[in-house]
Amino acid sequence: MALGRRKEAAPRLVRPRLYQQLAEHITAFIEAQGLAPGDRLPPERELAVELGVSRATLAQALVALEMQGRVAVRHGDGAVILDPAERVAAVIAALAGYTAASLESARLPVMAGVLSTAAFGPEELRTAAADAETSGATAAEVWAAVRAAAGVSPLVDIDLALESAGAPIPRQIVAELPALTAALRAGRPVTLTGGAG
Template sequence: MSPVTEKRPQTSAVPGRLDRPRLYVQLADHIARFIEAQGLSPGDRLPPERLLAAELGVSRASLSRALVALEVQGKVEVQHGNGAVVLAPTLQGEKPALSSLWAERDPADLARAREAVMSGLARSAAAHPDRSLRLALLDADGSPVRFSDTWPCVRRLSGPSLLGELDDLLAEAAPVDDSRIAADRLVALARAIVVGDGEAAASACAGLFHL
């Protein structure tokens, strides 16, 4: 009788997929290190976006998303006509807790109010003349990125406004994470802005949040 050999469990011939940070995250980190290494001061400007994208070897859409990430971090401010301007470092806790103003409100009411404000911002974003910047709303495969990445891009495209300030107040009073976003509405919002359809973009904001 031949000896019985124990069968070893089969294993995958290749290792699992490597999780890598998105390109715009790497770009944002790279630009932040450049600002520090060059000793840039508050008020200093980064090179124009077209030149910066060419020097870095990336698309303007990827660069735009990286600048949005840096804006969210409070490192730069993208100003119309001036480009990306370096900001002074801010201390945690410096910003007042504006959400306390609406602490007694029903979160669902706040979410509906924010959707109404977002409709106006989405309509303005769709009217932005530079389509290459609007394309930053979509990933390489043509699908929208997460709400937490998409909405800062919308805000940048819409420009500074009273609606933007209201959106900041409502976002602080009733924070919304990606798990509460209606995926089909996010898809409709991103694609409407990319093609420049303001009315469709505004309509997509209705029902964006799972209440």
């Protein structure tokens, strides 16, 4: 037995919680049924029975979907489907007149949040982002792959709105992109060394 040798712990398996799985299932249902903004989901009691989950778990999933901008939960009305494009357009309109430097500063913490979300994304999408970076893709192309790994998220919507308003990719993100995508590939937590993540 050699002294000083440490066994590395196996990486922890990250499993989505039931409410997160349920939120993804409801999103797929919305798309499969072709539900449009303004349409309503079935009442909570009925939906919980149909999906075989508790109302508490369903309520958590609906809150997650509300945070993503997919639905608005209105007491007495149930969950109403929202149009995420409307929210993005409102953010873009609110950003009119800001300088590129101020937009870049605003975008950095948003991108740090997108990176944290992407770390829990599907392995094939995380790998695609890392592959894009190592194959010489532009920073914008790599970042598009990172956003894809993050999936549906209000942070992704805000980042898209900032990009549409003219916010450049912050220099810190560009400088750290190889390390960030390597962490994504390995499924490790992704943080910016400059402290924004």
